Amino acid sequence: MADNSPTDRAETDWVSRFADEVIAEAERRAPGKAIVCASGLSPSGPIHLGNLREVMTPHLVADEIRRRGIDCVHLLSWDDYDRFRRVPAGIDPSWAEHIGKPLTSVPAPPGSPHPNWAEHFKSPMIKALDELGVDYVGISQTAHYTSGVYREPILRAVAARGAIDAVLAEHRTRRVDGYFPYRPYCELCERDLTTVTAYDDDTTEMAYTCECGFGETVRLAEHDRGKLVWKVDWPMRWTHEGVIFEPSGVDHHSPDSAWIVGGKIVGEVFGGTRPIGPMYAFVGISGMAKMSSSKGDVPTPADALQIMEAPLLRWLYARRKPAQSFKIAFDQEIQRLYDEWDALGRKVAQGDAQPAELAAYNRAVRTSRGPLPVTPHALPYRTLASVADITTGHAEQTLRILRDLDGVSDLDQARPRLDRAQRWIDTHVPADQRTHVRAAPDAELLDSLGEAERESLRLLVDGLDEHWSLDGLTTLVYGVPKLRAGLAVDAPATPELKAAQRAFFALLYRLLVGRDTGPRLPTLLLAVGAERVRKLMGA
Incomplete structure (x- = not known):
């Protein structure tokens, strides 16, 4: 050991x-x-x-x-x-x-x-x-x-029904007449709408009637179409199976619950001990x-x-x-x-x-x-979800993007995480939140741009080849507003710079997907592809 x-x-x-x-x-x-x-x-x-x-x-x-x-x-x-x-x-x-x-x-x-x-x-x-x-x-x-x-513990519980009733009486708010801890399933209709009307401890003969009108007398020592009620059944199993550890939910830990009552019944009736049982x-x-x-x-x-x-x-x-x-x-x-x-x-x-x-x-x-x-090659889930969203599950497009992103040479390298992300996109992202890359440039928006915005787009397009990686494009999209402001690409962000970046990002999203937000821009650019990005930017 x-x-x-x-x-x-x-x-x-x-x-x-x-x-x-x-x-x-x-x-x-x-x-x-x-x-x-x-x-x-x-x-x-x-x-x-x-x-x-x-x-x-x-x-x-x-x-x-x-x-x-x-x-x-x-x-x-x-x-x-x-x-x-x-x-x-x-x-x-x-x-x-x-x-x-x-x-x-x-x-x-x-x-x-x-x-x-x-x-x-x-x-x-x-x-x-x-x-x-x-x-x-x-x-x-x-x-x-x-x-x-469970025949032996069932007979034991029925023989001790008075003791069980006494334990339960401590936790009841109303009187119960003729308590019986075993509920037979009706032989005719199979339901438990039954009432035990008589029981002989010596012979174990049990008579019951059902709401369906059927009734019979059986020997409990031979009867296998019924079960102990829950507050007796659970402590019976603890002893029968020798359970040392069993948790239970919050609802089982109220003062009158099966956990509390069962803790008394298990010892008094079955000679056992309640398990270690944390509440979850x-x-x-x-x-x-x-x-x-x-x-x-x-x-x-x-x-x-x-x-x-x-x-x-x-x-x-x-x-x-x-x-x-x-x-x-x-x-x-x-x-x-x-x-x-x-x-x-x-x-x-x-x-x-x-x-x-x-x-x-x-x-x-x-x-x-x-x-x-x-997953052998575990890319970030949000990246895979963006790719799955943009490509709508097209395998060749997905492989092209993942190869550019992180050198993935076979989609199986990205599975099963890729499949999980695809499933999430397909089943849990509303249609109005899905990403649809524009099929053609937004000519009206492009024509309305001022010189500063056109210059920002030129800087982006000119830097695509040199920065064509996830890290490179991240540097590029955040760096264009800095260059436009006459700052170095590694300059710390100021409130004014952050506002300029947000405006630039919104412009890119409108040109690429026709709305102000979308997947992370570096991932989106990689997914769209350099040639199509240039086209949608009016280059």
């Missing part, structure tokens, strides 16, 4: 601290056994980026434990035996007939290739977790309940409030991976403590986010990153199994 002493590690971030705590707790509870971290996801609708924190938090801790050479498993429970609660927006209202059935008994949305509702929403998440490098052992709660895996905060999407899959379409991990590389998405979850909220950018902010990510990469390469920064970066780019795929 590897040495897990924190004094030998520079990566003293939140993940390492939790790993220290989990390892110590595991040694106290179950020395010599594999450490169990756990997550739970309900495929009742789109599994969104807020839900991803439920998985990434224990994944990062479990992966850190494995990095230290300690056996650790990350269990991911798919709560696919939960009841279907409501018909989401955009789905045929006739699906209301399935309310109350297990998610695995509900037909998938129209047009889906999947066999049921749960599999339809699990599938994209499974693919996203694979791309993110998340190793886990998946558990279908449908499979566990219907195969009798919400994840927002560039100005959106709290995400809720029940309210319709929400961004999912699969959506995020369409526009950003897996290491960047991992980094967003690794760099913030669970209790800190953060936002994931689907708008223009993604360009700044990528700039920050690339800057961190340079700091790491130069050995200048702080320990916590280095830890988050390392957790983003590799797991205990090895490194994640990266």
